[in-house]
Amino acid sequence: MSKEGDIVEVIKSDNSKIKGILMHSHSKDSNVVKLSSGYNLAINKNKIKNITILKKLSKNKKEKIKIKHKKGLKTVAVLHTGGTIASEVDYETGAVTPRFSPEELIEMFPEIEEIINVKSRLIANISSEDMNFSHYNLLAKEIEKEVKEKVDGIIITHGTDTMHYTSAALSFILENLDIPVVLVGSQRSSDRGSTDAKINLISAARFIAETDFSEVTICMHENMEDKTCLIFPACKVRKMHTSRRDAFKTVNVKPWARVHYKDRVEILDSRFRKKENRKLKLNLFKENLKVGFLKAHPNMKADEIRMYSNFDGLVLEGYGMAGNLPINKTDKLTAENEMILNELKKLASKIPVLAVSQTIFGKINMNVYSTGRLMQEIGILGNLLDMTPETAFIKLAWLLSNHPTQVKELLSHNLRGELSIRLNETDFIE
Numbered sequence: 243m244s245k246e247g248d249i250v251e252v253i254k255s256d257n258s259k260i261k262g263i264l265m266h267s268h269s270k271d272s273n274v275v276k277l278s279s280g281y282n283l284a285i286n287k288n289k290i291k292n293i294t295i296l297k298k299l300s301k302n303k304k305e306k307i308k309i310k311h312k313k314g315l316k317t318v319a320v321l322h323t324g325g326t327i328a329s330e331v332d333y334e335t336g337a338v339t340p341r342f343s344p345e346e347l348i349e350m351f352p353e354i355e356e357i358i359n360v361k362s363r364l365i366a367n368i369s370s371e372d373m374n375f376s377h378y379n380l381l382a383k384e385i386e387k388e389v390k391e392k393v394d395g396i397i398i399t400h401g402t403d404t405m406h407y408t409s410a411a412l413s414f415i416l417e418n419l420d421i422p423v424v425l426v427g428s429q430r431s432s433d434r435g436s437t438d439a440k441i442n443l444i445s446a447a448r449f450i451a452e453t454d455f456s457e458v459t460i461c462m463h464e465n466m467e468d469k470t471c472l473i474f475p476a477c478k479v480r481k482m483h484t485s486r487r488d489a490f491k492t493v494n495v496k497p498w499a500r501v502h503y504k505d506r507v508e509i510l511d512s513r514f515r516k517k518e519n520r521k522l523k524l525n526l527f528k529e530n531l532k533v534g535f536l537k538a539h540p541n542m543k544a545d546e547i548r549m550y551s552n553f554d555g556l557v558l559e560g561y562g563m564a565g566n567l568p569i570n571k572t573d574k575l576t577a578e579n580e581m582i583l584n585e586l587k588k589l590a591s592k593i594p595v596l597a598v599s600q601t602i603f604g605k606i607n608m609n610v611y612s613t614g615r616l617m618q619e620i621g622i623l624g625n626l627l628d629m630t631p632e633t634a635f636i637k638l639a640w641l642l643s644n645h646p647t648q649v650k651e652l653l654s655h656n657l658r659g660e661l662s663i664r665l666n667e668t669d670f671i672e
């Protein structure tokens with residue numbers, strides 16, 4: 243008799259065969275099989291001729307692993323926040339549950355034990371799309387605790403959707419960081435054959451083990467092959483694909499390093515901060531802050547700007563070179579644009595309004611065309627900056643939280659590598 247968790251072959255009445263793991267079924271009329279692609283397939287029992295067990299779920303799998311901390315290896319705290327990485331299917335419920343104790347982590351990724359000594363705990367269990375400024379503060383405080391415990395590095399497992407916001411946020415919060423903080427996610431869950439969790443995690447461990455890097459970074463797959471990961475600058479990186487394992491790309495700069503997960507680290511740009519005895523200081527986010535993020539689009543309405551009148555700041559994702567906004571009344575069909583201009587003028591006199599570009603790459607230049615010059619005249623900020631829209635949003639919120647009287651001035655100071663020192667037109671998606 244087959245049980246949940248067994249690997250089975252289902253023979254259907256039309257003699258087609260389906261192989262997979264037998265899962266919990268919520269309906270008594272069907273069996274559910276997890277395919278090697280990771281998808282669950284419900285098969286109506288009427289259409290099943292036979293189920294053969296190919297491999298029984300081994301019951302003694304849960305035998306406790308003994309952690310042996312090895313002399314000479316760095317100690318790394320793995321802090322779990324949720325997302326798909328480091329989760330496993332629970333065969334009783336069919337749910338994907340986090341596996342976060344050091345024993346569980348080593349059981350899933352035994353190679354890691356050869357590279358670092360692992361400490362690990364769950365600090366949140368949340369999809370990254372649900373995160374807010376309070377989570378950034380929470381994470382930073384947990385990082386501070388580990389720094390006080392004198393760990394050599396920190397790996398944060400995190401959902402991928404907003405990982406680039408979190409990496410920027412932590413960079414701004416953690417002043418004088420003197421250990422590596424590496425965010426790692428996975429695009430495919432750990433129970434799927436094509437998962438990227440293992441290589442991303444092992445690469446993060448190897449990078450910490452083999453370098454004296456001491457900043458915040460993201461470590462994710464470099465390409466479609468399962469060989470290398472890249473170490474991305476925390477404020478110059480972005481998720482650019484919904485599903486590919488190499489979804490993360492740098493913007494306007496090159497990655498810091500390439501990790502050949504099996505054996506070595508290759509430094510691509512060594513201008514990162516190294517270890518040198520600094521004392522960590524936290525500059526947290528104001529949790530009740532209201533910062534908006536609005537994308538310019540054809541047929542935009544002045545009402546959309548008005549919505550932000552009681553906000554503390556606004557990032558406007560405009561078009562092209564200047565982050566252009568629809569503010570010119572050029573013919574009788576563009577009367578609304580004049581109203582948008584008036585609303586923006588009012589808003590920008592009350593709160594910081596920061597323009598970024600939908601093109602993502604390149605820098606904002608408001609000096610070239612008349613729209614850009616008009617934007618500057620009404621007080622819109624962002625000229626000559628090259629921040630990603632997400633980093634601009636985080637930086638604006640962080641400045642409003644920590645330096646509210648110096649927002650305008652500090653926006654154009656490169657505080658955490660969020661602005662390119664020299665911008666090369668060659669730094670574009672390859």
Ligand code: ASP
Nearest residue numbers: 325326369370401402403
């Ligand atoms: N929606 C998920 C998240 O960002 C996706 C993932 O885990 O990668 O948390």
